[in-house]
Amino acid sequence: xxxxxxxGLFIIASGLLLLGSIWGLWIAPPEAMMGDVYRxxxxxxxxxxxxxxxxxxxxxxxxxxxxxxxxxxxxxxxASAEVGLVxxxxxxxxxxLWGRPTWGVWxxxxxxxxxxxxxxxxxxxxxxxxxxxxxxxxxxxxCAVVGxxxxxxxxxxxxxxxxxNSLHQLQSSPKTMDPAMVTPLRIGxxxxxFAFLWLVRRRVVALRLRAQNDILMMNEGDPx
Amino acid sequence: MNFLRSGWATLQxxxxxxxxxxxxxxxxxxxxxxxxxxxxxxxxxxxxxLGRHAPGYVWLAILLTSTLSLxxxxxxxxxxxxxxxxxxxxxxxxxxxxxxxxxxALFLCCIALILFPMSFxxxxxxxxxxxxxxxxxxxxxxxxxxxxxxxxxxxxxxLKARDILFPMLLFPVLVPALVASVKATSLVLFGDxxxxxGGWMSVLVIFAFVYSILGIVLFERIVEE
Amino acid sequence: xxxxxxxxxxYVNAAYSIVWFVLxxxxxxxxxxxxxxxxxxx
Numbered sequence: 001x002x003x004x005x006x007x008g009l010f011i012i013a014s015g016l017l018l019l020g021s022i023w024g025l026w027i028a029p030p031e032a033m034m035g036d037v038y039r040x041x042x043x044x045x046x047x048x049x050x051x052x053x054x055x056x057x058x059x060x061x062x063x064x065x066x067x068x069x070x071x072x073x074x075x076x077x078x079a080s081a082e083v084g085l086v087x088x089x090x091x092x093x094x095x096x097l098w099g100r101p102t103w104g105v106w107x108x109x110x111x112x113x114x115x116x117x118x119x120x121x122x123x124x125x126x127x128x129x130x131x132x133x134x135x136x137x138x139x140x141x142x143c144a145v146v147g148x149x150x151x152x153x154x155x156x157x158x159x160x161x162x163x164x165n166s167l168h169q170l171q172s173s174p175k176t177m178d179p180a181m182v183t184p185l186r187i188g189x190x191x192x193x194f195a196f197l198w199l200v201r202r203r204v205v206a207l208r209l210r211a212q213n214d215i216l217m218m219n220e221g222d223p224x
Numbered sequence: 225m226n227f228l229r230s231g232w233a234t235l236q237x238x239x240x241x242x243x244x245x246x247x248x249x250x251x252x253x254x255x256x257x258x259x260x261x262x263x264x265x266x267x268x269x270x271x272x273x274l275g276r277h278a279p280g281y282v283w284l285a286i287l288l289t290s291t292l293s294l295x296x297x298x299x300x301x302x303x304x305x306x307x308x309x310x311x312x313x314x315x316x317x318x319x320x321x322x323x324x325x326x327x328x329a330l331f332l333c334c335i336a337l338i339l340f341p342m343s344f345x346x347x348x349x350x351x352x353x354x355x356x357x358x359x360x361x362x363x364x365x366x367x368x369x370x371x372x373x374x375x376x377x378x379x380x381x382x383l384k385a386r387d388i389l390f391p392m393l394l395f396p397v398l399v400p401a402l403v404a405s406v407k408a409t410s411l412v413l414f415g416d417x418x419x420x421x422g423g424w425m426s427v428l429v430i431f432a433f434v435y436s437i438l439g440i441v442l443f444e445r446i447v448e449e
Numbered sequence: 450x451x452x453x454x455x456x457x458x459x460y461v462n463a464a465y466s467i468v469w470f471v472l473x474x475x476x477x478x479x480x481x482x483x484x485x486x487x488x489x490x491x
Contacts, residue, residue, distance in 0.1 A: 017472070021465055037457030040464040047468070066445060086475050090468055097464045101457045122396035129393060132385050138449040142379050145442045146393065149372060152434055153397050160400035160427050163420075164407060195472060202479035209485055 009198040016191030020046075023184040031181070037101045042184045044094040046192040047087045048116070054084025054196060055119065055151060062147035065140055071211060072204075074140035077147055078130060079203030081123050083196055088120045111162040118157050122150045136211070230316040234323025241300060242331065249331070252293050256335050257342060259285040264346060271348060278347040279409035282339050283365070283402060286332055290369050291391050293331050297324065298377040307447060321443035325367070325374045325436060332366035353412045357421070361412060364428040365405035371435035372397050378446050404428045 024042035031038040061077035064070070095113055096106050107113070126146050133139035242249055263281040267274055274281075301307040310320065340358065344350055351358045373394055380390035408424040 017469075021469070025461070025465065035457050036461055039461045043464060043468045066442075086471065090471055093467050094464045097460045097467075101460050118396050118399050121392075125389070125392040125396060128389060129379070129383075132383050132389055135449070141445055141449045145375070145446055146379075148442065149375065149435070149438060150397060152438060153400070156400045156427070156431055156434070160403050163423060163427070164403050195476075199476065199479050202476075202483040206479065206482035209483065 006198065006201060009194050009201065013191060013194035013198050016187055016194060020184055020187040020191045023187060028181055028184050037098065038181075040094050040098045041181075042188045044091065044098055045185060046188040047090040047094060048112070049189055050192040050196045051084050051087035051091055051116070051119075053193070054080045054087060054200070055123070055154070057200070058084060058123075058147050059151040062144035062151075065144040066148075071136070071140065072208075074144065075204045075207040075211070076200065077144065078127075078207055079200045081126055081147065082203060083199045085120065085123050085127065086199075087192070087196070088116060088123065091116050092120060109161065109165050111158050111165060114161045114165075115154065115158045119150075119154060122153065126150060136214075226314065226316045227319040227322075230319030231321075231323040231326070232319075233315075234320050235327050238297065238323065238327035239330075242327075248296060249334070252289050252296075252331075253335060253338055255292060256285045256289040256339055259288050260339060260342060260346070275347045275349050278343050278349050279406045279413060281347075282336070282343050283406050283409065285339055286335055286365075287369060287395075287398065287402060289335055290328075290332055290373055291394065293335075294328055294370070294373040294377040294394075295381055295386065295390055297328055297331070298374070298381040302381050311447065317444045317447055318440045321374065321439050322436070325370050325439065328370040328374055329363070329366040332369060333362055336362045336366065349413045351412050352415050353421070358409070358412045360425065361405060361408045361428070364425065364432055365401065365408075367432040367436070368401035368405070368428050369398060371432050371439055375435070375439045375443065375446065378443070400427060401431050404431065 020042060024039050028039065028042070030036050057080040058077045061073045061080065065073035065077060092113075095116070099108055099113075100106050126143065129146060130139060130143050133142060260281055263284065264274055267277060267281075301310075311317070340362070376390060376393045376397075380386040380393065383389055404424045404427040408421060408428065411421045411424065
């Protein structure tokens with residue numbers, strides 16, 4: 001059952017990614033103001049959603065771990081933080097590549113962009129902490145606490161950067177969109193959603209295997 | 225009741241340690257003033273530029289000093305496994321966290337008490353909105369730094385790579401606190417024509433409040449492992 | 450191609466290439482790591 005689910009997720013994710021890229025690059029019409037550059041949006045915006053989804057999953061799994069103490073919840077938290085970091089990196093790179101031709105700068109202190117950058121470093125620290133603790137229970141509990149602490153920071157960071165930058169806001173996002181541009185964006189969103197699910201499942205399996213392996217090693221008395 | 229008593233006892237104990245081992249506080253103070261001087265050297269001798277960025281320099285100096293003072297204050301608890309001994313006694317760990325948090329914040333306030341007069345002299349600025357507001361910013365800013373700082377210091381001091389991990393965990397989370405303290409301080413120093421001071425103070429207070437509550441709720445889980 | 454910004458294709462291509470490259474390489478990594486290592490398991 002799990003194998004079919006994995007295969008299904010993989011096929012849907014890669015199919016939608018391919019379809020979304022083809023649609024976004026060739027079928028969607030150029031935008032009136034930004035020309036062709038706006039096509040980056042079809043991968044940029046979905047990666048933002050996927051990253052936020054991954055971090056939210058990490059928060060939920062952390063809370064579940066603190067209440068239940070099940071190592072499965074810890075594995076989900078670790079996996080989703082890692083996958084979220086990958087999507088967050090894509091978000092920053094594509095955002096930078098969008099900013100250069102449209103606003104003339106690689107980087108701007110836009111609240112969303114800045115929050116994304118800070119979250120990238122916060123979750124990088126989270127994963128570094130994971131790597132630094134040897135004891136399983138301590139790692140799971142501490143990382144669950146840190147997962148909650150970091151997530152609580154997201155709205156505060158966003159709000160404070162928005163307030164900080166309010167006097168010289170440079171740009172606004174295009175809210176009214178042509179239906180011809182909504183379709184590839186939707187495809188992209190679902191492509192990233194399924195890619196996220198597949199990746200998290202693979203990472204959870206990998207973490208579970210490693211945990212089992214550790215137990216076996218311990219029983220055999222094999223120094224690691 | 226035990227909650228507040230444990231907190232008060234921890235606070236008193238920390239104050240006494242700080243007072244008896246003054247060399248540590250002096251070291252931290254020396255570090256803070258050196259950082260302030262180094263920022264001035266890095267920015268150049270132009271008085272106008274220096275004055276405009278004075279709040280940023282002072283808060284960065286406090287922030288960098290806090291990484292030393294926070295981990296030092298938790299290291300004391302780990303020496304001779306003092307924290308483990310404390311857990312055998314009927315000490316409320318939430319109260320212990322609160323006491324630690326307040327004592328760390330007070331320590332940072334003392335650093336600020338020296339750094340701000342120094343910056344008035346060095347950068348030729350003065351608190352146009354009055355000392356009371358500046359004190360409010362310093363107090364809530366110190367609480368905002370100490371709240372997540374105390375949680376992370378408890379973890380980091382028990383790790384091998386603590387010197388790298390502690391700032392790596394703490395600095396990203398502290399960004400809103402830093403932005404709000406610097407903004408509020410510059411409003412106090414240079415005037416507040418747009419009435420933004422209240423907004424920034426509420427960011428600081430909310431930040432400190434959220435992380436104090438999170439710390440009180442989650443601290444027991446950290447020390448029990 | 451009558452937008453205000455012309456010649457944006459370089460950025461678009463770079464963005465899509467990076468997204469595909471990162472997703473494929475991370476996918477391969479995730480796949481390989483999640484395969485049970487037969488030597489270590491009984």
